[in-house]
Amino acid sequence: MSTEDPRLLLQAAPLLKQQLTTRGAMLDVLLALLPATLAGLWFFGLSGLLVLTASILGSIMTEWFFTPEEARRQHLLDGSGFLTGLLLGLTLPPSLPLWMAFIGGAVSIGLGKLIWGGLGQNLFNPALVGRAFLLATFPNAMTTWSPAGGPADFFQLHASNLALPFMHVEYDGVSAATPLGLMKFEYQDTSLSNLLIGNISGCIGETSGLLLLLGGAYMLWRRVIDWRIPASILLSVAALTTVFYLVGPDRYPGPLFSILAGSLLIGAFYMATDPVSSPITPRGAWIFGIGIGLLVVLIRIFGGFPEGVMYAILLMNAATPLIDRYTQPRVFGRGGAGR
C-alpha cells in the first residue's frame, strides 16, 4: 500500500485484509497434489493421464453447463471444479474406461456440489461422492487394478481405457491386486519401501506415500488445512491397528502398513480436510478424525471391501453438522453451557 504522502492515508475499511482467497487455497492444494500426480503419471503412464483428463473435463464441463452465464467466469476460475476433478481422477484405477471417469466427474460436481447450492454448501466431499457413485455403479471396472509400470511403458495404453461410451471391453488380463487386497484375501505383505515410493498397483494418485506426505506437509506449512484432522486420523488408525497387530500378527497388518497402504494418506490429507465438509471447531476436528480412523480400520478388517477410507470419510461428513453443533466453544464470560 503506497501513497504519495505517507502521513495522509485515506482508505475505506476493512484495513486489514486476509491473504486467503478461494482461488489461493485451491492453488495451494493443487500445488501440493502435483508431486503425487506426477508420480501417478510416472507409474501408470498415458492411461493415468487420460483418466485424469477425462474426470477433470467431466467436472469442468458440468460446472460450466449448470452455472448461469454471468457467473461462469468466476466459478470456473476459482479452480474448485478443476480440483474436484483432479482429486476424483487420482482415486480412480488407471485402467478405467474414460467415459466412466467423465461420468464420475460430472456426478461429483452435479450431485456432489451444485445440487446443494454450489461451492461451500455441500454436505459431502464432492470428489468422494463421484467415486462412491462409480464404485456402486461399475463395481467391476472400479476394482480392476493394473500393475505399476515405469516411464518405459508410458505409451502402453490399456484397451479398457478406450471403451465406447456405455460399453465395456474385455479386460486384457494383466491385472494385479492392491497391497490391501493382497493382505486381506491372501495375507500377503508388501514391503514398506514399495509403499513409500509407490511402485504398487492401486489408484492413480494414492500409491506414493512419500510424495503424498510431502504435499500434506506443504499444505500444513501454508495452513490451508487443519492439522488436527490428518493427525487424529493417522494416530487413531495407528493405535487401533497396533492393538489388532498385537492380537494376531499373522492375520492383521501392522500400523505402518495400514497407514501407507491404500488411500489413507490421500484421504487424510486431501479429502477429509475439505474445509466445507469437515467440522470447524478444534474439538470437532479431533472427533471427526478419530471417527474416520475408527471406521477405516473397522471396514478394512471386518468389512467386505479391502479399503474403507472413502466410506469412512463420507459417513463422518454426514455427522459433521452434529459434531459442530455439540462442540461449540463456550462464549467468553458466559456460563459453562455456552448460553
Next chain:
Amino acid sequence: MVRKKQEDVYQEFIKGLWRDNPVFVQVLGMCPMLAVTNSAVNALAMGGATFFVLVASSFLVSSLKSWIPKQVRISTYIIIIATFVTVTDFTLEALVPTIHKELGAFIPLIVANCMILGRQEAFASRNSVKLAVIDALGMASGFLFALFALGSVREILGEGALFGVPLFGPHFEPWVIMILPPGGFLTLGLLLLFFNWVKERKDRLAAQLAEGEAS
C-alpha cells in the same frame, strides 16, 4: 353452461396426470415408487394394481358417501380399499405368479398408500360419483406414468434393456446402482428436479407473456 361442465371434467382428469401429479408434484406413494421400479414390467404391474384399487375405491366411496358416518370415515375407507387390494392380490397371484412374487409385500401394502387414502378423503367423499371416478382415473394414470418413467429409466441404465429386450448389445456395461435401492432414490430425485425445472420454465414464460401483453 354445458361447455363449462365438460371443461371441468377435463381439468379434473388432467390435473392428476400433470399439474398435481401424485408423485412428481405431491410426492405421495413413495414406498412402492422406490421399491418396485427396478424394471419396467414391475413398475407397470404395480401401477396397474394401484390404478384398479384407486378407481374402484373412489367409485365406491363416492357412491356411499352419504351413508358413511363422519367419525369412522377413515376406517371405512381403509376397509373398502383393503377389499379391492385383496381382489388385486389374488388376481395377480393367479394370472402372473412370477410378477406377483417379485412385487411381494408391496401388493398388500397398497392399502397403506397415502395417495389412495388421500384421494378418498380429499375428493371422492365430497364430489359426485362421476367426478370422483374421473379424478381417480387422472391420479392413477399420473401414478402409473411416474412409475413407468422411473422403472424404464432404471431398467435401461441398470440392465441395458426395456421389458427384458436388450437394447445395446452384449457389450453394454450395466449401471449396477440403478437396480439397487440407491438408484431408485437418485432417479426419483433427478426426475423431480427435471419436472420442477420444466414447471418453473413454463411459469416464467407465462409471466413474460402476460407482461408482454400488458405493456
